[in-house]
Amino acid sequence: MEEYVFELLDMGVLWRVYGGGALATDIAPYRLLSFLWEFRKLYPRWKPSVDILRAVLMGAFLKTYNQTSIEKQYPAVRDLSQLILWLEATGDFREDALRFIRWHAFLLSHSTRNAGERLRDAVDFAQWFELTSAGSLGEFTPNVEQFTNRETQKYRWREDRIACTRTRVEYHLNMVGAEIMNRAFRVSFLPADRKAVLVPGCMRSRPEKECQAIHVSEGLCCKGCDKTCHVNRLRAMGIKNSFDVFILPHASDLSRWASKPGSPSKGVVGVACLTTLIGGGWELKRHGGPxxxxxxNYCGCKKHWDPKGIPTELDMQEMKRIFNILPRAGAS
Ligand code: SF4
Known part of the structure; x- marks a missing residue:
């Protein structure tokens, strides 16, 4: 139930942030952009060239206005289908778009008036969330607006333009979404036969060329060349507590983590920055992986955020909580 409430909230928030841009985009190669997103996932060696092409097409066609420039406060059902097309084309919101397609079909089964009221509820809910989350979660995102105001022009012709210029409310939305997902999927995750943690390459302490991790079918496997590396610390925790750790390139295909009938079930913990976390969780869920x-804790990868790259880290206490390995209160 909470999952569907979150989807509705997500729809309201994304309408408020990107609805204006989606409606202002008269014509765009939507299908080509979506195809290129899939293509780069399936054939990672083509990613650099595909990213250049996507950057040009996105910069030329996909308009992005924030909520202050949206003229229509509430969408009609046909506006939702325009938003879905736009979101799919960006690639960053592919999983959101897949969910909204179901909502769109659901709304079409209602009268125009009823469907309009449901969409109005979603947008009002999002407006309430924006105000409330600014008070309760705002302390974690004080620099987001400063960053986007300063850097948006720099990202104008980059493929990661939308991913790196998310609004503050989207950060808050992803924080809440992560907690809702963890609660909803925990029951199926804990009994899984095999468990693995998937971490991004930016967590490595050493540059890619110096990292000693080796390629295996699931990703890259840390060889422990640096005691201070956060991936290595996680690997050590995994050895003690029976889970594997793999480093995954950005935007990897997660279908290999699907639990196949008759095979041991696989529980996966995805580690990512806020802008990709929920999409990754939904993708895993879509493939049947708990x-x-x-x-x-912060973003720092060289490709998207910092020219030199800052090794990122996560909250190890939270990881222990996920695996139920926190010492009990009062235990010595
Ligand atoms: S400790 Fe592991 S992940 Fe970190 S740099 Fe070395 S091999 Fe790479």
Whole structure:
């Protein structure tokens, strides 16, 4: 139930942030952009070239206005389908779009008036959330607006333009979504036969060329070349507590983590920055993998955020909580 409430909230928030841009985008190669997103996932060696092409197409066609420029406060059902097309084309919101397609079909089964009221509820809910979350979660995101005001122009012709210029309310939305997902999927995650933590490459203490991790079918496997590396610390925790750790390149295909009938079930903990966390969790869920997620404490990867790259880290206490390995209160 909470999952569906969250989807509705997500729809309201994304309408308020991107609805204006989606409606202002008269014409765009939506299908080509979506295809290129899938293609780069399936054929990672083509990613650099595909990213250049996507950056040009996105910069030229996909308009992005924030909520202050939206003229229509509440969407009609046809506006929702326009938003879905736009979100899918960005690639960053593919999983959101897949969920909204179901909502769209659901709304079409209602009268125009009823459907309009449901959409109005979603947008009002999002407006309430924006105000409330600014008070309760705002202390974690004080620099987001400063960053976007300063850097948005720099990202204008980059493929990660939307991913790196998310609004503050989207950060808050992802925080809440992570907690809701963890609660909802925990029952199926805990009894899984095999468990693995998937971490991004930016958690490594050493640059990619110096990292000694080896390629295996599931990703990269840390060889423990640096005691201070956060991936290595997690690997050590995994050895003690029977879970594997794999480093995954950004935007990897997660379908290999699908639990197949008759095979041992796989529980996966995805570690990512806020902008990709929920999409990854939903993708794992779509493939039938019981997933949990843990946020990086901050963003720092070289490709998207910092020219030199800052090794990222996560809250190890939270990881222990996910695996039920926190010492009990009062135990010595
Ligand atoms: S400790 Fe592991 S992840 Fe970190 S740099 Fe070395 S091999 Fe790479």
């Amino acid at each position: 997933a949990q997620c843990v946020l990086l």
